[in-house]
Amino acid sequence: GESVGLHLPTLSVQEGDNSIINCAYSNSASDYFIWYKQESGKGPQFIIDIRSNMDKRQGQRVTVLLNKTVKHLSLQIAATQPGDSAVYFCAENSNTDKLIFGTGTRLQVFP
Amino acid sequence: NAGVTQTPKFHILKIGQSMTLQCTQDMNHNYMYWYRQDPGMGLKLIYYSVGAGITDKGEVPNGYNVSRSTTEDFPLRLELAAPSQTSVYFCATDPAGGTGELFFGEGSRLTVL
Numbered sequence: 001g002e003s004v005g006l007h008l009p010t011l012s013v014q015e016g017d018n019s020i021i022n023c024a025y026s027n028s029a030s031d032y033f034i035w036y037k038q039e040s041g042k043g044p045q046f047i048i049d050i051r052s053n054m055d056k057r058q059g060q061r062v063t064v065l066l067n068k069t070v071k072h073l074s075l076q077i078a079a080t081q082p083g084d085s086a087v088y089f090c091a092e093n094s095n096t097d098k099l100i101f102g103t104g105t106r107l108q109v110f111p
Numbered sequence: 112n113a114g115v116t117q118t119p120k121f122h123i124l125k126i127g128q129s130m131t132l133q134c135t136q137d138m139n140h141n142y143m144y145w146y147r148q149d150p151g152m153g154l155k156l157i158y159y160s161v162g163a164g165i166t167d168k169g170e171v172p173n174g175y176n177v178s179r180s181t182t183e184d185f186p187l188r189l190e191l192a193a194p195s196q197t198s199v200y201f202c203a204t205d206p207a208g209g210t211g212e213l214f215f216g217e218g219s220r221l222t223v224l
Contacts, residue, residue, distance in 0.1 A: 008151055034211040043115075043201050043215025044154070089153055093211060097142065097161055098169060101153035 008087060010106040019077040021105045023090030028071065030092035034099065035064060035075045038087045047075070047088075077107075085109045113137050117202050117216035124192045124223045132187040132219050134202030142205035143185040144169075144213065145177065147198040154201065160185055192223045 013019045025033070031052040036044035050057045050064045050073075057064050063076040073090050087106050091099040118133045136143065141162045146154035146169075156169030160179040174196060176188040189196055199220050203213040 032211055036213075041217075043203070043218055044213070045215070046212045049211045091211065097167075098144065098156055098159055099211060099213065100156070100170075101146075103151075103153045 008104050008106045010108060012108045012110060013080050015080060015082060015109050015111050017080055019075075019080045019084070019107055019109075021075045021077075021088050021107065023073040023075075023102050023105075025071050025073060025090070025092045025102070027092060027094055027100070028068075029094040030100075032093040033064070033066060033073050034091045034093075035062075035073075036089045036091060036101075037084075038089065038104070040086075044089060080107075080109050082109050082111070115202055115204055115214055115216035117200075117219050119219060120217065121220045122222070124189070124221065126192060126194065126223060128192050129188070129190050130192070130221075132189070132200055132202075132221070134185045134187065134216060135183055136185075136202075136204045136214075137183065138204060138206070138214065139182060140204035140206045140214070141182065142207070143179065144203045144205070145175070145185070145187045146201045146203065147171065147196075148201060148218075149198050157187065157200075189221075194223050197221060197223045 034049040035047040038044040048059045061078045065074045087104045089104045090102045115136045144159040145157040148154050155171045158177040160166045199218045201218050202216045
C-alpha cells in the first residue's frame with residue numbers, strides 16, 4: 001500500500017469533533033496559501049485557499065486562518081467525519097508560477 | 112474528461128537504467144508540474160512548464176529531464192536511475208498558473224533497486 005505519510009505528525013480526533021491542523025511557513029513574501037487533502041493512494045486535492053490580504057476564509061465545514069505576524073496557517077474542520085481521514089498539506093506561493101508544499105499532517109478520525 | 116493521467120502506476124528500475132514517466136491531460140491547461148513525494152515528506156517540485164515549448168527547473172531537478180512539445184503531454188525522464196529516486200511521482204496541471212488549484216494525477220510509484 002501507500003507508504004507516504006508513515007512518519008508524518010498525526011492528529012487523532014473523534015468523529016463529530018472539530019479538527020485543527022496547523023502549518024508554519026517561512027517565506028514572508030508568500031502571498032497565497034492553499035490547503036490540500038491527500039487520501040491514501042491518491043493525488044492531493046484542493047480544499048481551500050486564502051490570500052495574504054485576508055485573515056480568515058470559510059468554506060463548507062472548513063475554515064482557514066492566516067496569521068501573517070507569526071507566519072502561521074491553520075485549517076479547521078467542523079464536525080469531523082471518517083471521510084476526512086487523510087494527509088493534509090499546506091502550500092504557499094509568492095507570486096510565482098509554482099507552489100511550495102509543507103510536510104503534511106495525518107488526520108485520523110475514530111468513532 | 113479523464114483529467115490528468117499518469118503511466119505507469121508502478122515500476123521497478125535497476126540502478127543505472129533509464130525510463131520515462133508519462134503525463135497526459137485533456138483539460139487544455141497551460142501549466143504542468145512534476146512533483147516527487149518521499150515517505151513522510153511533502154511534495155518537492157522537480158520541473159514545471161508554463162506552456163508548450165517552455166520548461167523550467169523546480170527545487171530538485173537533478174537526475175531528471177522534461178519536455179513539453181504539446182499542451183497535453185509532459186513526460187518526465189529519469190536518466191541513470193539511482194536509489195535516491197525511489198519515490199512517488201505526481202504530475203499536476205493548473206489552468207492559469209499561480210492559482211493554487213492544481214489538478215493532480217494518481218501518481219507513479221517508482222522503486223530503484
